[in-house]
């Protein structure tokens with residue numbers, strides 16, 4: 001992973017719940033690099049990719065089982081938990097009750113464990129899905145109208161309120177950002193509306209064409225994985241006062257047509273077709289761009305990877321992967 005090389009003086013043991021997922025995988029790898037393999041415990045309900053499994057400790061864990069989480073906390077003397085297990089926007093529409101159960105209980109268990117004094121610090125991801133049709137779509141402010149229309153968005157908004165409640169009522173140190181769509185090549189996303197922006201790179205290499213489930217001019221906020229991981233770790237490490245629970249963070253934003261043009265600079269015969277489906281409605285309810293001034297001024301957040309650089313990194317790494325098969 002390119003990017004930041006800050007070294008932190010921190011020997012606390014960290015547990016990642018949902019470590020086999022898209023963000024979990026790369027967050028775990030980066031935390032191990034920064035804090036030492038023995039100080040980072042990965043866990044998930046399913047095993048992760050070869051790199052994640054080969055490198056360090058891994059536990060099979062059901063994020064909805066509070067006792068199982070507590071047992072791992074005690075076993076490894078964990079003091080920080082990154083609680084990433086969640087069902088994303090598209091899958092959550094298919095299984096609303098299961099999604100609510102997973103997204104809420106996994107968070108509430110960790111907040112309770114922090115309240116009971118078993119752990120000192122919690123990271124929990126929120127999302128741009130907390131916003132809805134009535135939210136201003138351009139430069140969406142930190143504090144604004146929030147009327148999410150998806151089960152996933154409702155669970156993220158409720159989660160933000162729970163985090164805030166535990167923070168103000170029980171003094172739990174819980175930190176959070178609202179991730180936009182995250183783009184990466186190591187682990188695929190699964191079940192999200194922004195997943196097209198990863199699929200398109202795979203298809204550009206394997207098929208030279210992509211049939212997009214969003215329409216040509218649907219603009220969404222996005223971020224390259226290194227920036228998302230950097231945001232997460234720097235928020236967890238900052239000693240500056242963290243007064244707000246879930247921070248807006250922003251990097252790039254683009255439409256399917258714009259990302260196509262960026263890919264065509266490297267693969268000139270790449271083409272795209274459009275067949276918008278039910279995911280179009282979800283995308284249209286979300287912001288096009290995000291105002292992240294509060295994160296910038298509160299804990300010095302800044303993204304690094306723009307659309308052109310991200311396209312280069314994605315194509316370079318995926319070409320290597322497909323050529324080695």
Ligand code: AKB
Pocket residue numbers: 088089090126127128129152179180181182191192193194195
């Ligand atoms: C999704 O598309 O559901 C996620 C998100 C924006 O949180 N990537």
